Amino acid sequence: MAGIEVTTLHKRYPDGTVAVEHVDLSIGDGELFVMLGPSGCGKTTTLRAIAGLERQTSGDIHIGDTLVNDLPPAERDIAMVFQFYALYPHLRTRDNLAFPLRAEGLPKAEVEERVAEAARLMRLDALLDRRPHRLSGGEQQRVALARALVRRPRAFLMDEPLTNLDAELRADMRTEIKHLQGELGTTMVYVTHDQVEAMSLGHRIAILNKGRVEQIGTPLEVYDRPASLFCAAFIGSPPMNLIEVELADGKLRSKSGLALTPPPNLPLDRSLIAGVRPEALEVTEPGADGTVPGRVVSAEWLGDEIIYVVDHGGQRDVRVRMPPTVRFAADAPVGLRHTGGPPPVYDASTEELVA
Amino acid sequence: MAVSVDEAVSPGPVRDRRPPRRRSGGRGRVVIEVAVLAVLAAVMLFPVLWMIETSIKENRDVYAIPAKFFDFTVTLDHFKDVFVASGGGPTTLSGSFLNSVIVAGVSTVLATVLGVPAAWAYSRFSVKAKKDQLFFILSTRFMPPVVVVIPIFLMYRQVGLFDTKLGLILIYTAFNVPFTIWMMKGFVDEVPAEYEDAAMLDGYTRLQAFWKFTLPLLLPGIAATAVFALIFSWNEFVFAIFLTSSDAVRTAPPAIAGLIGGTTVDWGLVAAASIVFALPVLIFSYLVRKHLVAGVTLGAVRR
Numbered sequence: 001m002a003g004i005e006v007t008t009l010h011k012r013y014p015d016g017t018v019a020v021e022h023v024d025l026s027i028g029d030g031e032l033f034v035m036l037g038p039s040g041c042g043k044t045t046t047l048r049a050i051a052g053l054e055r056q057t058s059g060d061i062h063i064g065d066t067l068v069n070d071l072p073p074a075e076r077d078i079a080m081v082f083q084f085y086a087l088y089p090h091l092r093t094r095d096n097l098a099f100p101l102r103a104e105g106l107p108k109a110e111v112e113e114r115v116a117e118a119a120r121l122m123r124l125d126a127l128l129d130r131r132p133h134r135l136s137g138g139e140q141q142r143v144a145l146a147r148a149l150v151r152r153p154r155a156f157l158m159d160e161p162l163t164n165l166d167a168e169l170r171a172d173m174r175t176e177i178k179h180l181q182g183e184l185g186t187t188m189v190y191v192t193h194d195q196v197e198a199m200s201l202g203h204r205i206a207i208l209n210k211g212r213v214e215q216i217g218t219p220l221e222v223y224d225r226p227a228s229l230f231c232a233a234f235i236g237s238p239p240m241n242l243i244e245v246e247l248a249d250g251k252l253r254s255k256s257g258l259a260l261t262p263p264p265n266l267p268l269d270r271s272l273i274a275g276v277r278p279e280a281l282e283v284t285e286p287g288a289d290g291t292v293p294g295r296v297v298s299a300e301w302l303g304d305e306i307i308y309v310v311d312h313g314g315q316r317d318v319r320v321r322m323p324p325t326v327r328f329a330a331d332a333p334v335g336l337r338h339t340g341g342p343p344p345v346y347d348a349s350t351e352e353l354v355a
Numbered sequence: 356m357a358v359s360v361d362e363a364v365s366p367g368p369v370r371d372r373r374p375p376r377r378r379s380g381g382r383g384r385v386v387i388e389v390a391v392l393a394v395l396a397a398v399m400l401f402p403v404l405w406m407i408e409t410s411i412k413e414n415r416d417v418y419a420i421p422a423k424f425f426d427f428t429v430t431l432d433h434f435k436d437v438f439v440a441s442g443g444g445p446t447t448l449s450g451s452f453l454n455s456v457i458v459a460g461v462s463t464v465l466a467t468v469l470g471v472p473a474a475w476a477y478s479r480f481s482v483k484a485k486k487d488q489l490f491f492i493l494s495t496r497f498m499p500p501v502v503v504v505i506p507i508f509l510m511y512r513q514v515g516l517f518d519t520k521l522g523l524i525l526i527y528t529a530f531n532v533p534f535t536i537w538m539m540k541g542f543v544d545e546v547p548a549e550y551e552d553a554a555m556l557d558g559y560t561r562l563q564a565f566w567k568f569t570l571p572l573l574l575p576g577i578a579a580t581a582v583f584a585l586i587f588s589w590n591e592f593v594f595a596i597f598l599t600s601s602d603a604v605r606t607a608p609p610a611i612a613g614l615i616g617g618t619t620v621d622w623g624l625v626a627a628a629s630i631v632f633a634l635p636v637l638i639f640s641y642l643v644r645k646h647l648v649a650g651v652t653l654g655a656v657r658r
Contacts, residue, residue, distance in 0.1 A: 015483055048552075072555070073555045074556060074559065082552065082553065083549075084547050086547065086552065088550065088553075088568065089572070100558065
């Protein structure tokens with residue numbers, strides 16, 4: 001087991017595309033580290049550079065104490081699980097699992113023992129004699145995971161391993177991966193574009209955008225205080241409401257008059273945008289205390305909650321998360337107020353967190 | 356290799372195999388359709404049937420007027436004449452067949468050996484101006500070959516490749532490599548690169564990964580591509596007639612054409628030689644027919 005250090009990573013392809021502009025990561029030993037970002041943000045390229053499948057243009061990668069820049073993938077002692085499971089189609093499950101061990105030249109008895117252990121761990125015993133095309137998507141992914149862990153590598157690299165599974169199976173596998181990582185205590189770098197996956201799995205999350213790291217933090221830090229407008233819009237579903245505000249009478253006020261508690265140390269010399277989570281707003285009867293008048297544009301009834309889209313005479317409609325007991329029809333006049341603590345506030349021009 | 360063609364080449368959704376429902380019109384319509392198709396088939400196949408008949412007729416029956424369709428004596432003499440000279444020993448025609456086998460075989464192998472790795476590289480690696488390069492490679496096939504036959508003839512005469520098998524092999528390879536690259540690139544694109552990535556993480560070098568994992572999955576595509584290349588080289592006539600002058604080098608197509616002319620034409624011999632010439636390609640195409648369809652519908656068509 002080992003931590004992974006990525007310093008000033010830069011990757012530019014011969015055709016001129018820059019996949020990774022500048023990435024610094026310090027991943028702890030035994031950590032489940034998630035790289036999150038939209039497609040084309042450089043997360044997969046970074047992962048492939050760690051694996052050794054891509055050679056970075058500049059920058060260093062350490063796995064444990066070893067500088068691995070010039071090591072081929074096989075000598076980095078890591079295992080990778082792919083979005084497309086990449087099980088060898090002509091081999092049965094048993095041989096797929098044994099394959100990396102045989103490639104290493106381990107004695108036969110040990111190979112069998114380790115395969116049996118991995119199969120037990122991933123509950124594959126009944127599937128050992130099947131070929132990949134006779135396995136379901138979930139089973140293939142379990143085989144792929146088992147193949148990664150038979151090697152007992154220093155780190156696991158996961159490249160969107162759950163993207164091809166249906167929603168229910170994905171949730172199950174998520175639990176399974178998290179459990180497995182906790183059990184083995186092996187460092188894991190997990191790449192995904194799914195923020196739910198990132199939030200539920202990661203010890204820490206790195207949000208990447210356009211080849212740069214926008215924010216690194218625990219799921220809660222990332223959720224509560226997104227470091228930039230990009231992160232604010234990316235994390236959370238529905239996303240944060242971004243409201244243009246001005247400081248007046250000791251309150252942050254939107255154009256519609258919606259009042260927010262200001263955070264301390266607010267710079268006053270620039271235009272500001274407050275990031276307000278949908279659950280930090282409240283829809284009330286019109287005219288209630290401390291509200292601004294608004295109108296329900298639409299309501300999404302999700303069963304356990306209702307998402308109201310409210311026009312409050314400001315610039316953009318806001319989304320409000322309410323319990324299912326609070327019911328307003330579309331077009332109904334309502335009151336809108338802020339209920340949470342001080343929201344994170346961003347500089348409108350640099351798009352970065354200022355307070 | 357346990358991968359069947361269907362697995363390897365049809366990752367997309369399985370198409371509905373039911374035949375389309377026949378349009379209304381009933382039995383009468385079916386009869387008309389079958390009749391029209393039968394007539395068309397007869398017209399299309401008649402030259403082939405006539406060739407086969409001619410090859411097994413005695414010479415007096417070949418020239419009989421009115422033509423004899425059924426009541427003739429069957430003989431295999433013409434086939435013997437294709438290979439065995441009248442004084443014993445092999446005919447020049449049999450030498451031409453051997454030349455054809457060598458030229459078509461070697462040029463196909465060369466085109467495959469050069470084209471498949473190139474296709475793999477174009478599919479897997481990020482190459483500067485990849486699209487332009489591929490377009491340039493394809494552009495060599497834009498014009499009909501006959502356009503360049505005179506410049507090639509002059510060049511070949513200058514460098515001593517005129518009237519050599521090597522010359523023919525090189526020119527056929529040059530025509531087949533672009534075709535192989537384009538067709539194989541389609542097949543390589545279909546094989547997920549993750550197989551190679553996984554194999555590299557498991558301890559193989561990139562080339563070993565290609566050799567052990569991607570190549571076996573490409574075999575159906577390679578078979579289809581190679582057969583197309585083989586058919587091109589085997590059938591090629593224009594370069595064969597312009598770039599060869601001696602019987603020792605001449606391939607079968609110009610040699611068979613050379614049988615016609617002179618004062619009398621031994622049609623029986625021409626027909627028999629043509630059948631012998633057509634057979635290998637027919638047999639090959641039949642053996643790999645599944646792969647050929649896959650090749651036509653998958654490798655050559657961009658999705």
